[in-house]
Amino acid sequence: IKHLSFHDALTGLYNRAYFEEELERYNFPRYYPLSMVILDVNGLKVINDTFGHHEGDKLLQHLSQTLVSVSRQGDILARIGGDEFAIILPSTTSEQSHSFCERIKKACQQDKIEPIYLRLNISLGHVTQEGEYKDINSLLKTADRKMYQDKLFSAKSREKHFLEAFRIILAERDPHTSDHAQRLQGLALSLGKRVGLNEYQLGNLKLLALLHDIGKIGIPDSILFKTYILTPSEWEKMREHSRKGYRMAKNIPDFAPIAQEILYHHEHWNGNGYPDGRANS
Template sequence: QHLSQTLVSVSRQGDVLARIGGDEFAIILPSTTSEQSHSFCERIKKACQQDKIEPIYLRLNISLGYATQEGEYKEINSLLKVADRKMYQDKLFSAKSREKHFLEAFRIILAERDPHTEDHAQRLQELALSLGNKVGLSEYQLGNLKLLALLHDVGKIGIPDNILFKTYILTPSEWKKMREHSRIGYRMAKNIPDFAPIAQEILHHHEHWDGTGYPDGLKGEKIPLLSRIISIIDAYDVMQSCRPYKGG
């Protein structure tokens, strides 16, 4: 109802608004060019962006597509198919934009916690792509590996500063708390659709081949492949950068 009210407020007199599915609407715009249709879609998006309804997750998030009857006559169903394809392209673009916003937010938060984090993540991404190509990962796997290089330690956001930045040996209780960062990162990632594909890899990036790692003591090939790769290059980068290794 909230969306339909927004669409009505943007529509002109004579435009025909109809629901064609559970959460899909179609609007017929008489005597409207392709450029005018594009402008109409932009007005709808602007109206949705100005939505101030609370809580925030109830605010409108919309993807749009359009098709125009110009020149040779086209069946209404063929026009709907064109508009539908454009709508899914818009949805895909919006999803990638959301992912970029999430990544940027996490990057800033991690960099604020630890000034070394940003440079470390950049080096890890380069090393990850190099090693990933060497072992023959697919493009999809390489994309996830690059994302994992940036977010594998995101759970450290939930670790207190007095533990995270301690310069001498952690006590057993502090070490137990530090180890929780992999589970914290897992919970964060699995609840964000764009990052859910690497949630298990975040959880297990401190497992060891011999089963002495954490949190689940996985051994050998039971450890996710991308987790194994990140573990190797993370240790390598730490040794190369001459800073204390707290990865465990």
């Protein structure tokens, strides 16, 4: 019972209650310099929405194992929120804390786990207490602010990470979809230039041609690869791919501008399309 009260059931790491208790205990001069790292998983919501919470859980467990592998004996690792983790580094200077964070980043960059969407993409921030922070809340806020700065600075690489992951998954699951997207991209750009779209609009059109079928990632293989006619219930599930794609795109800032187009790319001018049967729009 004591073990359960201080540990996170999913990852086996310490929980927030134990983390805060230990941070309070270590926040005394005899443990200075006291460093702390806050980090979170980029894109957990996208993974949960696309592949299911069981896959999101695998991602969290994989990160936990990676953090344990690069940590020292005596470091205190905890999962303190849904996608947020924290590490207490007793008697650790700011320079040592920075080196530790670089080890974490390197381990994530070298991650080769399959499927590709479970490869780690994180944001982190670290802070060192040498007496200047009056309490642990100030310490936590500083580390949290640095983590969000890192998230902002790495936003472009994060979007590139998801774009590449989705492109590879689509190609692996259905090579015809990948070939279709490449052909459509060329046709769409040619038409877009002909009608006078600006560079921003052409960029979105190119991305839309590549990702319009992204929701098929969430369609079961038994339906996606069926070689004969789909049943009405199977066809209903297949038609869900535009809504799935919409949910995926709207949760990724660089993809959000084309989310609406992904949702409606199977609508017809006469109202016979899906998902909403929109006409003349």
